[in-house]
Amino acid sequence: MKLKLTNICLTLAVLLGSAGVSVxxxxxxxxxxxxxxxxxxxxxxxxxxxxxxxxxxxxxxGFMYEYGKDxxxxxxxxxxxxxxxxxxxxxxxxxxxGVMYNNGEGVLQDYVRAHMWYNxxxxxxxxxxxxxxRDIITKQMTLNQIETAQTLARECVRKKYKGC
Numbered sequence: 001m002k003l004k005l006t007n008i009c010l011t012l013a014v015l016l017g018s019a020g021v022s023v024x025x026x027x028x029x030x031x032x033x034x035x036x037x038x039x040x041x042x043x044x045x046x047x048x049x050x051x052x053x054x055x056x057x058x059x060x061x062g063f064m065y066e067y068g069k070d071x072x073x074x075x076x077x078x079x080x081x082x083x084x085x086x087x088x089x090x091x092x093x094x095x096x097x098g099v100m101y102n103n104g105e106g107v108l109q110d111y112v113r114a115h116m117w118y119n120x121x122x123x124x125x126x127x128x129x130x131x132x133x134r135d136i137i138t139k140q141m142t143l144n145q146i147e148t149a150q151t152l153a154r155e156c157v158r159k160k161y162k163g164c
Contacts, residue, residue, distance in 0.1 A: 039070025050081060058085035059093040066096070066105070075106030086117065087161045091126030094118075094161075098130065102137055111141050115149035116164070120156055 030049075033041035043064065049057035062081035065074045079100050085093030098117035101110045115137055121130035138146060156164035 039064075043070060050084070053084075053088075055085040055088040055090040055093065058082070058088075059090055059096070062093060062096060066100075075100065077106075079106035086120075087164070089124055089161055091121045091124040091130070094121035094124060095126050095130045095133065098133060102133065111137055112145050112149045112152065115141065115146065116152040116156060119150065119153040120161070120164075123153075123157070 030042055030045035033039070033045065043061075046057045046060050046064075050061045058081045062078045062085065063069070064071050065081065066078035067073065079097065082093045082097045082100065086097050094117050098114045098121060100106050101114035101117060103109065107113075115134055118130045118134035118137065121127075122134060141149070152164070
């Protein structure tokens, strides 16, 4: 029985280890393709990871769609991918989602939501750009809007970024 349990553990370790190597190799393939300008491969590889829930891949796809990097520029699709990454706490995606709301790209312009996402990103670790953007937009908002944005940010953090 002890030998059987040992074999099962070793098999699982090998399988899990090889899955990690496979993921690492695919990320490397995507990175190499990006450096060589092969954006079709980048898109294919990153979309695969994004659909599996990898926040960094979701963020990268959002960026590609926002700026039209080897895909048709599409702000709505960029917002979709940024939101998925932001809901996982990915601070750069939270900042970029704030930018999208700030500029009304892919969503209706909403300074309250922009401030909310900037505030969340600033406290999540992407403080330089998020804080700067939040400070700029604050000058265009009423006191009531700022208070609403702060309340929404606290609620969003409480809900672990889901449904914000």
